[in-house]
Amino acid sequence: MNTQATILITGATSGIGESLLHKYAEEGYRVIACGRNTQKLQQLADEYHDVVPLAFDITDIEEINQSVMQVSGIEKIDILMLNAGDCRYIDNAKKFDGALFSQVIATNLQSLGHLLEGFLPKVPAGGQVVFVSSSATLLPFPRAEAYGASKAGVDYLAKSLALDLKAEAIDVTLVHPGFIKTPLTDKNDFSMPFMLSSEQAALRIFDGVRARKSYLHFPKRLTLLMKMLALFPDVVWQSIALRSNKK
Template sequence: MSFTKTVLITGATSGIGESLLHQYARAGYQVIACGRNTLKLDAFKKVYPTLITLAFDVTNPEQISDAATAINTIEAIDILILNAGDCRYIDDAKNFDGKLFNHVINTNLSSLGYLLQYFLPKVPQGGQVVFVSSSATILPFPRSEAYGASKAGVDYLANSIRLDLQPQGIDTTLVHPGFIKTPLTDKNDFNMPFLLSSNEAALRIFNGVKARKNYLHFPKRLTLLLKIFAFLPAAIWQQLIKKRSA
């Protein structure tokens, strides 16, 4: 079978990553699906027989190395989508949970260093690297010390590496989704305005990456509102954010 391009997706067994897997597979791409849930990976392979699956934990460098070795025969990864992540909240800031903070930083940010080390060399000239971050980096939110800090790091990493990859003909896309209905957000106990499905998010990412955009943010009803809040005096936007998060 002849494929349009090859795309590797981390966090492909749930949420946005799972929807991206279906989006790219149905569009005729060779998909390399990465995740920890081997049962789901096996189930996906029954639906898409040409699917390549890699089972590993993004917080385990040795497993990432083994996964990269397993696809040595793949000459090029045209689109590298770094999507895997976790969202946990600091419920008691005074009694700060350092272990939880460390876990979120490792999962969402530190893991990217190893993923880039092992997979970025396969991205050729004309290829793309996609970082799925969060609109939570536009403004601070209550209880989001760990999640927000990790995603702010993703933003800086994406915007910085773009400068170094441009001379090599590799484009970088930073994605700021708003609230997306996933197993992670299903646990949220607060209002989530303008909630989108993971399929809607995946379609927007697919189209934006295809258009080779540097920056994607959606839904704009939310992200533009947050950007407007950011221009207001701190005392005002802090009260607004607290009310919205209540």
């Protein structure tokens, strides 16, 4: 009987997801690696015997359905790691970019419904679902109307699903990373305190998921400070946020 555990990672071609792929592959997992970058997926599959490349766009329902068919031979997915995401900013609030808002919601939140519909049936009792959200949901940030709203939706989805999956004996982990050095944050032009490497982030996620924790947040020197600030009246954070947003 094959006892090798299987993990499916979305967004495995870059940043946190790629570091997770390396960690899980090195720990002996079969990794179903997802992303749109087929060249990178093939490179990862060439590197590890047990990496299965699965190329699809998470905003395309047809492509998701085809991918579900492609892995129909794999009997179970022990860990469903929903990590893929994008961060884009609303640069002019008065000239609100509705298309950008929709695209960010589609990538970070709406996709999750289709991914759950396709892949959750493969997660057995004792399995796990992991949502990589963001510590950005702890406080409102300027220009983050789209990204923050999408990730706040992910938080609610994860917490609600955790309740409903109890009966199925499937554990849910919600992850709130702080700033992690990846291509996503390389685009940012503001200061990002207490930044971690993607390897450090992956290790924290790996350990927390193995311990079956329901909630992970790191680095704590950032997230605990944010949680404390969130306890004060809104005006306190607003004055800090507006001061630090001045060029």
